[in-house]
Amino acid sequence: MNIPNTWAPLLVSAVRDAMLYQEKLLESETLRDRADYEEHLVQLSQFLEYVKAEYKKVEDEAGIPLEKLL
Known part of the structure; x- marks a missing residue:
């Protein structure tokens, strides 16, 4: 599944x-x-x-550091 980088922070x-x-x-x-x-x-x-690990791969393109999302 490909998620656009612009949607990655939302995910x-x-x-x-x-x-x-x-x-x-x-x-x-x-x-x-x-x-x-x-469960x-x-x-x-x-x-x-999993999502965080995948997000780290596109963090620069997404434009928002993971730490700010959490």
């Missing part, structure tokens, strides 16, 4: 935001089956690490 931000949302959701006392949400959070964290 990093979106995955990071999804992780933050899942973390807060796990703090909720209304969840019934936490295991599914915990989703693990997958998101792995995906974020």
